Amino acid sequence: MLVDYTLELEDLFAPRGILYSIVGLGIFAIVADYVRMLVLRSRLPPGPFPWPIVGNTFQLPDVKPWITFDIWARELQTPIVTVWIGRNPTLWLNESWAAADLLEKRANVYSSRPRQVRRPMVVFGELGTGDNNLVTMKYGDRWRLHRKLTHHGVGVQAVKGYSNLQELESRRVVADVLNDPAEYVMHFERYAASVVSIIGFGRRINSFKDPIITEVIAAMHLAAALNVPGKSFPMLLETFPFLSYFPRRLAPWMRGMSRRRSSRGFFFFLAKEAAETSPNPCFAQHLFEAGPNHQLNDEEISGLAGNLFGAGSDTTSSSLISFVLAICAFPSVSAQAWEELRRVVGEDRSPTLDDQDSLPYIRAVVAETLRWRPVAVIGGQPHAPIEDDVYNGYHIPKGTWVQANLWGIHRNSTDFPSPDKFKPERYLAENRLPYPHRQGYSSFGFGRRVCSGQALAEQGLFITIARLLWAFDIKKALDEDGKEIDVDINSYTNGLNMRPTEFPCRFIPRSAKVQETILREGAEALDELQVYEGETKYRASDFWGKK
Numbered sequence: 001m002l003v004d005y006t007l008e009l010e011d012l013f014a015p016r017g018i019l020y021s022i023v024g025l026g027i028f029a030i031v032a033d034y035v036r037m038l039v040l041r042s043r044l045p046p047g048p049f050p051w052p053i054v055g056n057t058f059q060l061p062d063v064k065p066w067i068t069f070d071i072w073a074r075e076l077q078t079p080i081v082t083v084w085i086g087r088n089p090t091l092w093l094n095e096s097w098a099a100a101d102l103l104e105k106r107a108n109v110y111s112s113r114p115r116q117v118r119r120p121m122v123v124f125g126e127l128g129t130g131d132n133n134l135v136t137m138k139y140g141d142r143w144r145l146h147r148k149l150t151h152h153g154v155g156v157q158a159v160k161g162y163s164n165l166q167e168l169e170s171r172r173v174v175a176d177v178l179n180d181p182a183e184y185v186m187h188f189e190r191y192a193a194s195v196v197s198i199i200g201f202g203r204r205i206n207s208f209k210d211p212i213i214t215e216v217i218a219a220m221h222l223a224a225a226l227n228v229p230g231k232s233f234p235m236l237l238e239t240f241p242f243l244s245y246f247p248r249r250l251a252p253w254m255r256g257m258s259r260r261r262s263s264r265g266f267f268f269f270l271a272k273e274a275a276e277t278s279p280n281p282c283f284a285q286h287l288f289e290a291g292p293n294h295q296l297n298d299e300e301i302s303g304l305a306g307n308l309f310g311a312g313s314d315t316t317s318s319s320l321i322s323f324v325l326a327i328c329a330f331p332s333v334s335a336q337a338w339e340e341l342r343r344v345v346g347e348d349r350s351p352t353l354d355d356q357d358s359l360p361y362i363r364a365v366v367a368e369t370l371r372w373r374p375v376a377v378i379g380g381q382p383h384a385p386i387e388d389d390v391y392n393g394y395h396i397p398k399g400t401w402v403q404a405n406l407w408g409i410h411r412n413s414t415d416f417p418s419p420d421k422f423k424p425e426r427y428l429a430e431n432r433l434p435y436p437h438r439q440g441y442s443s444f445g446f447g448r449r450v451c452s453g454q455a456l457a458e459q460g461l462f463i464t465i466a467r468l469l470w471a472f473d474i475k476k477a478l479d480e481d482g483k484e485i486d487v488d489i490n491s492y493t494n495g496l497n498m499r500p501t502e503f504p505c506r507f508i509p510r511s512a513k514v515q516e517t518i519l520r521e522g523a524e525a526l527d528e529l530q531v532y533e534g535e536t537k538y539r540a541s542d543f544w545g546k547k
């Protein structure tokens with residue numbers, strides 16, 4: 001009886017003993033890890049107090065965390081704020097000078113991407129474009145090769161050769177807006193997509209109903225919206241990386257992502273088709289010619305070609321929408337711009353790139369557009385140091401996620417007094433304040449990872465903004481009573497590339513003569529652009545829909 005009783009006790013307590021040991025070990029691991037976090041935290045730049053395992057993840061807002069990072073930096077009076085995404089510290093640079101100190105003056109250290117060095121970067125990296133895409137690639141020889149190839153397509157020298165093409169497409173935008181002003185956003189989308197499509201694939205996008213816009217650009221918007229640091233999936237995978245190892249069908253939180261990647265994507269086939277059949281010289285042809293010399297795999301070709309759309313289309317169109325919003329909200333700018341344009345250019349022709357030097361106010365409007373609402377609001381992808389570093393007494397471990405918060409950087413009132421005001425005058429020579437970047441803004445990022453398409457984007461934005469200002473007095477829309485409908489300068493999307501939420505407005509031709517010129521130049525442009533008309537047999541949905 002006694003024996004039975006002892007056995008029963010052992011039966012009862014043995015599993016519990018194991019359970020207690022497991023729980024004890026778990027608690028010990030959590031405490032030890034938390035001690036590690038706190039010791040590390042004491043050496044990092046200041047930031048909100050992190051919790052064990054989850055760090056600051058659940059202190060992040062549901063949307064637009066860049067605003068919170070900026071507020072934390074101001075409250076803690078620090079240019080760099082540390083935010084713990086799960087068990088990993090991320091550094092947010094909220095001031096241009098600190099960003100330039102790290103990402104430019106120490107570019108040999110800070111030009112890699114986090115996942116590639118040590119700490120995980122799950123959504124952008126492992127579940128995204130991985131090692132084969134310039135945007136997420138680690139710093140090194142392969143990255144240099146991809147930069148070199150990309151510069152062959154859209155670098156400063158190459159871009160000089162695209163001035164005519166951008167001139168023609170921007171004439172089309174102005175004519176399209178005149179004919180169909182309600183769809184101005186879609187005309188900007190078409191313009192931006194068409195320019196990179198001609199450069200990349202030798203083919204023009206002649207309608208905003210082209211699947212490249214309805215499918216590819218829509219997918220890019222979705223990706224930008226999903227890739228915002230925060231406390232919802234998929235970015236919660238950065239806090240709990242182990243969740244990314246579940247098979248997609250068992251893990252609804254993967255939101256359509258998976259580790260399995262096909263080496264040949266939509267852009268590979270689009271590029272191959274262009275290389276084989278396009279009558280126009282294009283970047284895809286160069287990739288297939290240069291590919292064998294550099295042992296480019298299919299996924300690398302896909303990434304190099306696809307980046308033109310992925311990085312170059314939405315960014316440009318969103319900047320144009322921000323420009324329209326600014327002109328509606330700050331109407332005196334339109335009048336001042338017209339004064340300069342009428343004086344320098346007149347009404348018989350629209351401005352061209354050759355007019356740039358004579359149009360300082362228009363150049364200032366372009367710069368202020370890029371500053372006022374930087375489309376890549378958190379500076380694109382994070383940088384990461386390839387070795388431990390010390391900055392202003394703070395220890396920054398190798399592989400730390402370091403990100404330039406352009407929202408905060410461009411709203412610093414020392415660099416940009418009254419930052420919410422759209423004031424092109426701040427960019428006129430006589431008013432310029434010291435700034436680490438020659439252009440006076442940091443919209444294209446920092447250091448060696450600076451945007452590869454900057455020259456193309458700046459040239460395209462100048463000519464399109466100049467033409468829109470020359471063509472139209474852009475004003476707020478009117479309601480049924482003829483009263484102006486207010487615009488909200490803070491109503492923006494939550495994407496990694498942000499843009500204003502839709503708002504109506506009026507594009508009033510400057511004069512009958514200007515209207516006549518818009519139509520004439522638009523028709524001539526269409527004739528010249530005929531050489532780029534063409535079809536593709538590939539549809540993104542045939543590739544992405546199957547995954």
Ligand code: HEM
Nearest residue numbers: 135311312315316376379380444445446449451452453457
């Ligand atoms: C208004 C237009 C644009 C803006 C504001 C913009 C902004 C940016 C930013 C902030 C970055 C990240 C830089 C960093 O890591 O520090 C970036 C990277 C990049 N951009 Fe752009 N971009 C624009 C247009 C374009 C265009 C037109 C192209 C190509 C056709 C392009 C291609 C790229 C590529 C390939 C990278 C990755 C570079 C690397 O990681 O080495 N971008 N861009």
